Amino acid sequence: MRSERSETSERLFLGVPLTPEARATLRTRLPDSLPGSPVPAENWHVTLRFLGSTPQERRDSLIAELRSASLPRSFAVEFSGIGAFPAARRAKLLWVGVSRGGTELGALARLADAVALRAGFEPQPRPFHPHLTIARTRHGLDATSVVREAFPAPVRMPVTALALFRSRLGSGPPHYEVRELFSLGK
Numbered sequence: 432m433r434s435e436r437s438e439t440s441e442r443l444f445l446g447v448p449l450t451p452e453a454r455a456t457l458r459t460r461l462p463d464s465l466p467g468s469p470v471p472a473e474n475w476h477v478t479l480r481f482l483g484s485t486p487q488e489r490r491d492s493l494i495a496e497l498r499s500a501s502l503p504r505s506f507a508v509e510f511s512g513i514g515a516f517p518a519a520r521r522a523k524l525l526w527v528g529v530s531r532g533g534t535e536l537g538a539l540a541r542l543a544d545a546v547a548l549r550a551g552f553e554p555q556p557r558p559f560h561p562h563l564t565i566a567r568t569r570h571g572l573d574a575t576s577v578v579r580e581a582f583p584a585p586v587r588m589p590v591t592a593l594a595l596f597r598s599r600l601g602s603g604p605p606h607y608e609v610r611e612l613f614s615l616g617k
Contacts, residue, residue: 441610442598443485443493445543447477447508447536448609449563453588457510457527457563460583465525467568474607475563476596477508477529477536480543482552490610493550494595497613500546502593503539504616508532510563511585519578521571526562530585536561539593591615 449457458472482493509531515522529536540559548554595611 439487440484441487441490442600443482443490443610444478444596444598445480445482445547446594446596447479447539447590448592448594448596448612449475449477450588453510453586456586460586461513461527461565462577462580465566466522466572466574466577467525467566468604469566470564471604474604475565476594476607477561477563479536479540479559479593480547480555482547489551490595493547493552494611496546496550497593497595497611500542500613502613502615503535503542505589505591506532506535506615507587507589508536508561509585509587512582513565513578513580514562515574515578517571519575520573522574522578523568523571524564525566525574525577526564527582529561529563531587532590533561535590539590543593 454472454475457475508529510527511530512528514526514528516524516526537559544555592615593613594609596607597610599606599608
């Protein structure tokens with residue numbers, strides 16, 4: 432039997448969804464084979480603030496805070512280059528970097544954190560580093576050759592919204608769905 436908490440809680444995060452055009456272009460620019468477990472392209476996004484298991488009341492409070500927040504103007508980002516956390520020789524996560532628009536993404540992440548704090552969430556434990564996760568490994572793998580591989584050209588994308596995503600775990604990769612979109616200014 433499910434507990435009441437599991438029925439009313441959702442695993443949530445705030446992020447920037449990719450446009451279909453950026454997603455399609457990135458697919459053509461990434462290596463055919465990535466070490467570890469590639470993240471399905473339909474799950475690509477830029478995480479601004481992980482929220483974790485969130486009861487309905489706190490989710491509703493967060494949504495109300497975001498609806499009343501003064502969101503910044505739309506801006507553009509450029510994705511380019513592949514990197515790894517914590518390092519290329521012992522990669523646990525492979526990512527595409529942000530070569531333009533990182534300052535604006537950082538400001539949006541700070542706003543997401545401030546809104547989350549007002550809604551009762553704990554402070555963000557790590558500093559924000561703008562990136563797009565493309566693969567994960569259970570154990571650190573040497574991804575030096577992938578990180579050094581040339582990235583043909585940056586992929587430009589407009590950022591027009593902040594999204595509240597729900598993450599559903601189960602067998603296979605997580606499934607992410609947009610719960611709510613908050614449009615940025617024009």
